[in-house]
Amino acid sequence: MRAIWKGALTFGLVNVPVKVYAATEDHDLPLHQVHASDGGRIRYQRVCELDGEVVPYAEIDRAYDDGAQTVVLTKEDFAALPAERSREIEVVEFVPSDQIDPLLFERSYFLEPDSTSPKAYALLRETLERTERTAIVRFSLRQKTSLAALRVRGDVLVLQTMRWADEIREAAFPALEEEVKVSDKELTLSAALVEGFAADFDPDAFHDDYQEELRTLIDAKREKGEAIDTAETFGEAAQQEGGEVIDLMEALRASVERTRKARGSDERASG
Structure with a gap:
């Protein structure tokens, strides 16, 4: 595995240097689109709508358009954000594990100790196990500030990014309103x-x-x-009646x- 991020876990004055690795991978067979009549591969290109030219990825920036004005944001702009420059995974609180709704979870990452002595890493791991709590942390990764749950899996600390509360839809179904x-x-x-x-x-x-x-x-x-x-x-697959x-x-x-x-x-x- 290749580390995708390096930084430090911090809780109080304790600093735990770590490397971050993607914990999962996709096992689906890779498929691509083709033209049905002749099998020719379908490819997508990034084309500028002003000059009609194909634009290399290296020349592409991002922008925000509020309807009246477009604000272009360069890679340098993103890199200058204080949160983006931070290399800390900050523990903000320790909560009972059963209080976290699984609906909030997104991606999972393994954390590897990144120091000559893994004692601080082991201390945090053992503390989470003994207290039966999950650490709620904040950090920035890939131009996004994330909330995450830090828990123990075997001997490894696992980071699971979470959605923000306002990203979970309200489940309001008329059929469930009836007794x-x-x-x-x-x-x-x-x-x-x-x-x-x-x-x-x-x-x-x-x-x-x-x-x-x-x-x-x-x-x-x-x-x-x-x-x-x-x-x-x-x-011959067995046919089952639905309904x-x-x-x-x-x-x-x-x-x-x-x-x-x-x-x-x-x-x-x-x-």
């Missing part, structure tokens, strides 16, 4: 259905079916060209029974 009565029998059956699916979460047990099927399709077209038979390639559930109790009973049978088959197979 809905749920019976005890429905709750009992629903709880039984949950118990039938209960398990300890193992992320390695889940796979991206779409990307696997896409790779299968690409391999088949490499071998047979456009004459592939998708039913032969993927098998709204009318009898909720009956659907719950059927689901619980099917889940029990499936669990029983799995246990017999493993035993």
Whole structure:
């Protein structure tokens, strides 16, 4: 991995030099657009609307237009902002971890200690674990001031950038404004259905079916060209009827029974 940022974590007078690494990567197959009739690749160009010339990326600046005036901002302007020059990840408070709405989270980054002695790094890590709190921090990265949560994952400090509160939309749906009565029998059956699916979460047990099927399709077209038979390639997919559930109790009973049978088959197979 290559560090994308270097700076220091600060809380109080404690300074923890760190390197920042992207914690995730995209596993999707790379696809590009082509002209359907001849397969020619579609490319996009940055064209100036005044002279019609293609503009190199190095010659592109950014601007703000309020409708009456356009203010051009150069790379030097951005670099001069005090927040952009700062190389600090400042801890502003330590909060109970369960108070942070997961909806706020965006990107995740690993922090590596960047000093000959990782003691300050270890101190912060152990403090977060013992207090069972998450550090809320502020820092600037890529021309943007970010709020982030700092937590522990194994032996590593992880930084998760967060959206600002005013960026979360209000979920106001008319259907949820009506009072809905749920019976005890429905709750009992629903709880039984949950118990039938209960398990300890193992992320390695889940796979991206779409990307696997896409790779299968690409391999088949490499071998047979456009004459592939998708039913032969993927098998006959079971057709499921969609639509709204009318009898909720009956659907719950059927689901619980099917889940029990499936669990029983799995246990017999493993035993």
